Amino acid sequence: MKKVLTTPISYEQIKDLKIGDTVYLTGMLATCRDSGHRRVVKDKIMPEKIDLKEGAIFHAGPIVGKDENGKQYMVSIGPTTSRRMEAAEADFIEQTGVRLIIGKGGMMEKTTEACKKFGAIHCAFPGGCAVVAAQEVEEISDVEWMDFGMPEALWIMKVKEFGPLIVSIDTQGNNLFENNKKIFKERMDKLI
């Protein structure tokens, strides 16, 4: 059975998830990457068109197209490297109350601690699978911070069973990619 999270995401929904679990998301999802994190954390400006409390963000920069009626739609949207947001993510979680962060690869210690403290998780969407992701976006409901340009703007989307999302940081302080790194390193040490 598919495990589906729905926004607003209560702590109840995520507290028993473990690293390596596969989940999906239904509800509202906003893209937010380098510039968006800077605006929230450094400039202390919150998005106006979506409340991120108990919400979900996606580290991604899409290709957005327009259909015959001039309505915007997702052509291709895949995750970008989450690690770039590491410096800002802990403060971002504290300030917004976001529960689900989706990206590519893992994040590090500060984010792991913040996830534990404030009740959030990080999940990885399979990198490069951008048409799969675009097909799981039902519609683009709004956009703000267009001053950043298409890839960096905050795109607000309605998604349905968006995933697969693999839990990479859970609420108990476990970190899948950091664990894996140790395993890969041990294997390498055997080689040389």
Add this chain to the structure above:
Amino acid sequence: MEESLKQKFIKTVEEFTGMTGIYLPDDVEARLREMAEQETIANAKTMYDCMLKDLSLAKELHRPLCQDTGVIQYFVEVGTEFPYQAEIPEILVTAARNATLNTPLRPNVVEPLGEHNTGDNTGYGAPYIEYELVPGSSDLRLRMYMAGGGCSLPGRSKVLMPLEGVEGVKKFVYQTILDWGVNACPPLCVGIGLGTCAATSAMLSKKALLRPIGTHSSYPEVAKLEDEIREGLNSLGIAPLGFGGSQTVLGVNIEAAAHHPATLGVGISTGCWATRRGDMIIHADLTSEILSHRKSLEV
């Protein structure tokens, strides 16, 4: 060159460039499917399934299979008897621009230092073009590569002390993939160059990356090293996507050149599971054939 011929030439390169963003080359797709089939770990299988689903959706909807369609790079072998040599640079730049706007590809190119996005993947020195002469031929061989961000990040080259030897080369490759491989969307294509200095080793590594998966260096010792490094990297089990599975790479290719006895240069270039490269021949009469995507274009 007659205008109608010029338009035909541009269209041929434009379509080839756009197509490369939508379909994987035959060798990459075949190997990816093989790895998906060989995988036994459940989570890893889910990831491969998602990649294969992405490939078929991209074909069906005619959209770039990954949103990062990279920076466009052309590697051109120009026959000395090819009739339209003078037009080649202009044609390639126009084709890259048209392919970006019409496919559409993501406009990635930002001007050096200023970071201003040009909006159409052309700019100062973009697309990147490299030429080689082929004496006596009347064909133009055009290879193109989309250099994505995540998959270009692991690239580096270094000059080792010769005493570090083959072990030093392996160590450098393993460490680089361990440190940077996860975010480059593995399974990876790994190109390795062995030469005298940092620059030639890097260039040879790119040449190695452009060679199809499953081919071997014609120099026996080097071919053996390709197999050894492939097995070594696979034993790390980084793919798919760093979640951990049974393998790491789609393939390992090495290009080597005889070098200075006092240096051992080694370069690495990597491509992701979505390694997008194309290979085509354009004849003197402007008829053409695509060599890299025979199978995928049939369906």
